[in-house]
Amino acid sequence: MANNQLIMPEPSKGSGPKQTPVIPPKEAKKSDYQGKMHLLQKEMIGHYYDRLTACAEGKGGKAAYMMISGNPVELIQAFDMIPVYPEVNALQLAVKKTSLPFILQAEEMGYSIDNCAYVKADIGMYFGGRKTAFATIPKPDLILCNYVGCNVYLQWFEHLKEYSGAETYNLDIPFCRTTTGEPTPEDIAYVVKQLEEVIVVCEKMTGIKFDYKKLQRIVALSAETGELWSEIKKLTRRRPAPFDAYFDSVTMMAPLYCLRGTEEGLQFFQEAYKEMKEKADRAEGPLPEEKFRFVIEGPPPWPHLRTFRDMFSRWGAVAVASTYSTVGGLWEFGFRHDPQRPLESIAMHMLRWNLTNRSMLQRYQQIKSYVEDWNADALVIHSVKSCRLFSAGQGDMREYFAKDLGVPTLLIESDLEDPRYFAEAALRNRVDAFFESLEHKRMLAAKH
């Protein structure tokens, strides 16, 4: 198929000056920035993983497995349970280049080469003793399947239930499917009713009586955190963007999921905002020079993150917005948790205010808003085989942006977890050709 083709809008008509050959940068311009935010993240997430290891070693705590998309971590925090995210563990395995043996182990068990590699790495790790380079992952006490868009979640947790025998609750979140894109009143009532049932499950499991006021305090912390995260993301509207909204946003996403609703999590975002705001005020970006601003769609190739980043850095290209950074929530478009209506606002977070529970067409509008309001030059679609929620139909997305809207669009393929699906030379050629073409168009425009 032609899904690796470079799609650009039709060039403007007219003879124009003689073309000047574009010379690609000889060396990658890497960012060596490692600010306070990165160090703090490392420390806090290190503590979080220590907590997981302690739980796995029977030193206390109940492990609640959840998925990232629209996670109701506030409810779990209200019962002092430890949120465990198999997706985060899987991506950590990939980042540390240890995912492949686990993937192969899962394939030995009968998982297909075409199944999501996040699931395979996690299942392989589960049967491989749950020991990783970053933590020992506890077995689940509660499997809370927050089914927020991704259908694979249901299967992933169905399998973990089968293997672990843990108590499981499918928290069913109706998809955004109405003509207005809004959930119906019945959708909200259905989700709130289920959250109340989850509370009963947690009470029985932990022996802790549900404390409404405590949940309100936690939700208030999430509201403040969401406000800061939203402000941080708006900073990349500035030129230059103070950080890369893809490669640096992922640093902030782990605290957003693992520590949201805690004082520690809030402290992280206060520090991160302060640091990023100061950088923005000093007109400092992640690269020595911001030559291109792009929006990127799709999850990152975790096993080759640095290599992938450098493909863009060498062109002075900075991601100013990314859809991936909204899988956990869409705070930058206005969502805030509400301590006065904690359960309803948790329900709305899951139903309406995250990327994965929205339709492809709503995602198109989100990207369009990024391109326009964040002043991007181009759209890069990183299509990953594992996650069909993101990728299935991205050819249509390319058609819409390149042909209907005239946004230069590049569609490239690899995977988020499986290192075997990363053709470095081919990807580099595609990225080079794309930015070369953008640069050439810019030169032509400057001469007119």
Place this chain on the structure above:
Amino acid sequence: MSTTTVQQGPSLASTLEFAREVTQNVEFSEAKRWLANGPGRKAMGCFPIYCPVELIHSTGMLPVGIVGGGNQIEIAHADSRFQSFVCSIVKSTLELGLTDRLKFLSGMIFHSICDPARNLGSVYERNFPGMHIEYIHFPQNFVSASNITYLVSEYRRVLDGLEKVAGRKATAENLNRSIELYNRIRAAVRGLYEVRAESPQLLSASENWLLTRLGSLIAPEDYLPLLEQALAEVKTRTARPKDRIRVVLEGSFCEQPPIGLIECLEEAGCYILDDDFLLGSHWFIGDVPIEDNPLHALAESYSNRSVFSGVKHDLREAKADHLIRNVREKKADAVIFLAPKFCEPALFDYALYRRAFDKHNISNLFLEYEEKTWIYDRARSEVETFVESLLFD
């Protein structure tokens, strides 16, 4: 909505011949004929797996099963929209639209079965702005009683949209008449499956497939007499059992294998006692009750009276336990897991099932296919080897 396009009282042979012709026709001529036979008639397309067709039928419209293009069309346009790692039915269903073969439909209904199918709904909405595109989110929490209340409201929302398309309201009486009609159809389809489970030599799985698929392509009023007569005639057949293994087939609940592949499996030495082909056509294990609130009856039946499936995650009974129980009840020798290429729900299920097969010492064979396949030599060879290993063990 009755029109007669087939002679009254046709023989089983002629019904099967008619079914073969209709099911392999990607121009949907029979549905178009029905539309042309009355003023203002409309039809809605239904993507697999289960679609509450009574909602469509009660508004006077014809539900038409749009189950991909099989091996009857070339995919020339849709593969620029969906990647190589997406299953064929998603691409071929889009291809049917992009090649104007679905212009006779007023809309399409998609369901929460998997991520590509959901995204296909969005792609349809953008590419075919004149169509009414509906997406039904079926509940996945069967432990909470609130799932039925939710689904009633979902059906109400969907019905409101359908009524606008049809230009006519559906009363409770309309809905109950539709439920009664489809109850009879589903009961007859269950009857076919009962025959195969008891006496598989009387009806092949491929014949069963043809008779079932026909029902989603012609008016149900025309279909019911054909089906009931076919069932009656099947029961009068006489045939001696052949030396074949008895299998339960699982995994083909969405994208359908070519009819030639099903025939090939049988010819290679299998009696297929049960399968999940066209699962939406035999979704309920009993009749949907007739109630004052028919939407409640449909929703309650979805929760409490529907079959197991790879796209329904019912924590009340583990899927693998259910399959093993079915294999035992049917006194099957083995399971053939026949999965469409790139079908994540089926491929995930296989990993769970394989563990259960090992635990319960049940012979099994895993095969993959694509609907567009024409040549089945490899599958035949694998099945023959598998059959021999069981027959001469």
